Amino acid sequence: MSRFQVRKVAVLGAGVMGAQIAAHLVNVKVPVVLFDLPAKEGPKNGIVSKAVEGLKKLKPSPLGVAEDAALIQQANYEEHSELLEDCDLIIEAIAERMDWKLDLYKKIAPFVAPHAIVASNTSGLSITKLSEALPEEIKPRFCGIHFFNPPRYMYLVELIPTPTTRPEILDQLETFVTTSVGKGVVRAKDTPNFIANRVGIAGMLATIKEAENFGLTYDVVDDLTGKKMGRASSGTFRTADVVGLDTMAHVIKTLQDNLKDDPFFPSYATPPVLAKLIEQGALGQKSGAGFYKKVGKDILRLDPAKGEYVPAGAKGDELVARILKKAPAERLKLLRESSNPQAQFLWAILRDSFHYVAVHLEAIADCARDVDFAMRWGFGMSQGPFELWQSAGWKQVAEWVKADIDAGKALSKAPLPDWVFDGREGVHTPEGSWSPSQKKYIPRSNLAVYQRQHFPEAVLGSGAVEPLKAGTEVFKNDEIRVWTLDGEVLIASITAKLHLISPTVTEGLLKAVDLAEQGYKGLVIWSPDDVFSAGANLEALMPVFMAKGSKGIIPEEKKLQDAMLRIRYAQVPVVSAIRGIALGGGCELAIHSARRVAAMESYVGLVEVGVGLIPGAGGLTYIARRAAEMAAAGNANADLLKFATDGFTSAAMAKVGTSAIESRKLGYLLDSDVIVPNKDELLYVALSQAKAMFDAGYRPPHKAMFPVAGRSAKATIMAQLANMRDGGFISQHDFHISTLIADVICGGEVEAGSLVNEDYLMALERQHFCGLLDHPKTQERIMGMLQTGKPVRN
Known part of the structure; x- marks a missing residue:
């Protein structure tokens, strides 16, 4: 199949979803033009311009860096419809009004290129009915595409075909959305609200109803249905507030209008409390009040009986919390048999979800895997409903659900489908996932794009190989595994908690470099979760510090610095594959690699000041060297201070790039590094980069001398720091730490332009790092972080 080239995308509609879809396309370097109606007053692009400006202020930010908003081309239908002719993909994202959408399709049809795909971003309207307004030549290229809000952060995208x-x-x-946009695609059938919203909103309605049945307050329900249950931390009612109660009501109305024959139809009734809140204009987070309301720093919850807001923060019973930590089979048994109302509530909503997905699977999805992925990716569940059911014992849970249906405890009298009781042990097998409509197990998609995912997310029971048990193991110690998939490139996976860098990890990395140089094309540092490395393991050094004081840490720090230089000057390319957080020592490990391949949602920075220390594994040395390289590249040696100051500010303020794009702006990623939209393609791209660099004749950089900004630059920085301290913006200890950072980056007590090397600067780093360990206020910060996980401000 020839590759579908997407040179430009048009997004129609500059509302909340349209503008944010456009923003994310910019993030992943896809040119985009954003359309809306011409403004009635002022510039014709006024509506779009306002939306684009609004993107810069939204939190969490839809843009990797705010200034990229300028890359969104602005247009209106009156003046710029011909721009559609150059677009390979057109995404319509206007309001959920069938008549408005159909009218727009008639207007744009003459300008749609003969090859272009047209897709409607709708959360529940019939895609087939929408297609009927299109000319016959466009219908075969039309489908539904449902991004979840916010589009940058939500992994799920549902694609919905029509019969034509x-x-x-x-x-x-699917290939474009997966690789270029970085999403997880599920194909849904053209039924009301598709898969995720159909199951998710039905589940939220069931939760509201069961909470009323058992007399539970909203804060207790959210505590129970959040992280403790393996779901999004916002729970149920907080999630509704974030989504918007009017948006939720719209999705509910879609169920009410289109599913009158559904056996669960009575449960789709709009909860009276929801209707009342909407009537009062309390639409959730966007209006300042919903199920919750923030007053100053206090969070209040609605007491529906009183009709007023009262203090929130109540938690579920400790007994129930302990039950939720049990293995699935025991957990469900204990919840079902407990007399505790909270436990009974949890069993009820789980039973309702199992019942619902079993009855509706055939109508809404091709197979059970699509339902579980949709709920994981769209609603933040750690396990989908079928996965949990299967892991708890399929046959036993099925009998429990049937018993509750027969006893009239369930939301519907509809019986479980016959296939549930055909002797099976579940719906997910190594062969594939169960499809009631096809009466067989359907394997994962074999599209070429998925060959780029060595270890894609898998459902429980599918028999997927665990990454850390895959490939050929070459070396292993307690905290690192060195292995290979193809015999050409080594992979080093840190297995310690949060992938913290301890002496054991350092030893493993050095061994990996040695092995890579002996017979491989390169080394990729990669781990299969959302942590590259959260930094150095301070706790592992505590025994040495207690026995010998800071002097005992000096040789350990030297070993870590030497390991970073060993990685930098390795004879084969070392590639850091960053997914998620790379902080402190994790950042230093990445910046000393020959190349970095980072997932879009990567958070990189030097954060040591939070524990009262300075970066001590070459991070400040890197900043000084990069300042010299940038000054030289710009023929601006006299302006070395500017480049040094930028790096100083990032380290002294513990700035963390909140995307791979921002991390590049901060200097932790370079222009030559690769940003990968889809996290599951990270390893494939990193291995490809290592091989390409080796095949191109890779040689490590020369160990060169470079100029530093010197004592005059340090004096300039210190004067600014003194002003901040005296103005109460930083503490005396912050001033002290920042002074030491400036000392290293500027090269110590030398003249401006003096030539130094990495060893010289790293010696300064060691001296100041270990000196801070003896400082009482640094010790306070370290102990506070180890005990509470939160920084101490002193």
């Missing part, structure tokens, strides 16, 4: 959508169109769009 050509199969290759769906394949092309």
